[in-house]
Amino acid sequence: MIRYITTVVFDVLGTLVDEPRGIRASIVDAVGPGHDSDALLGVWRGHVEREQRRIARGEREYVDTVTLDHEAAVRVGEAAGVEDPAVIQRLATASQRLPPWDDAVEGVARLANRFSVFGLSNASPETLRGLSTHTGLSWHRALSADEARAYKPAPEVYALAVEAAGGDPTRVLMVAAHAWDLRGAQAVGMRTAYVRRPVGDAPTPADEFDGRFDGLRRLDDALV
Structure with missing residues (x-):
């Protein structure tokens, strides 16, 4: 949990x-x-x-x-x-x-009923707006690396999310299908959860994340 x-x-x-x-x-x-x-x-x-x-x-x-x-x-x-x-x-x-994964729209909406939910992406604000409209993905806030003028895994990108969440990285969970992305989040003190996707970057045996999940429903069940 x-x-x-x-x-x-x-x-x-x-x-x-x-x-x-x-x-x-x-x-x-x-x-x-x-x-x-x-x-x-x-x-x-x-x-x-x-x-x-x-x-x-x-x-x-x-x-x-x-x-x-x-x-x-x-x-x-x-x-x-x-x-x-x-x-x-x-x-x-x-x-x-881009097409959403089968569990993405429902999974994000379900989590948004219990938590603040942000998107944090290397994609530009323009791209994130278009993608949200196209997919139906809905988050409380979309954060673009463009605000930091750097790309993940630069620490200043993750700092955008920590600041927007109130400043305590230990209360912020980064969810990604890319182990390199989660390592970047860990470097600024964020909690981390790996979600398996066919196109992701799998963790190595040395990676220690807070959780590893096969999909967003399993992630939702693990958050208490």
């Missing part, structure tokens, strides 16, 4: 929504049949992850995910031979149309 929590903070991309499936679907819509959608998804994700790492190392000035997603869409278009600006622009907003 996990006790004495006042605020549940969810990672969004990967934990509440299936990011790879949604991006891949938008790529297929944009480029049409006859292309390797997995390879093109790799182009997209590779660019975003690489640029976020460059920003973290100080090799590039901070830009938000709207910019990174547009750059990724351009690169996918170049790889697939698609040049129509309207198609590229539509593809660049793919992160606003």
Whole structure:
């Protein structure tokens, strides 16, 4: 059981929504049949992850995910031979149309009846608004890494959630499908819960989280 929590903070991309499936679907819509959608998804994700790492190392000035997603869409278009600006622009907003996991909408709503529930994401505020509208996910507050001008796992991103929750990290539970994300939350004193997703980053034997769960219903049952 996990006790004495006042605020549940969810990672969004990967934990509440299936990011790879949604991006891949938008790529297929944009480029049409006859292309390797997995390879093109790799182009997209590779660019975003690489640029976020460059920003973290100080090799590039901070830009938000709207910019990174547009750059990724351009690169996918170049790889697939698609040049129509309207198609590229539509593809660049793919992160606003990601499908939620089957238990996500109900699970978040159920927890929101007992706790303050925040989304904490590397996604931009614009993307989070669009994603909430598209999926029906509803939280008390959506926090974007854009406010800290850094990307998780930078500690200043998690500090946004701790401050919004009242300042005591021991009363704040970070929930994610990515072990690296939970390690970042632990570094600022937050409690942590891993939720298994097919696209997540599994814990290692050395990871010590407050709980590990197969879905949000099991998480809800464990919070008292």
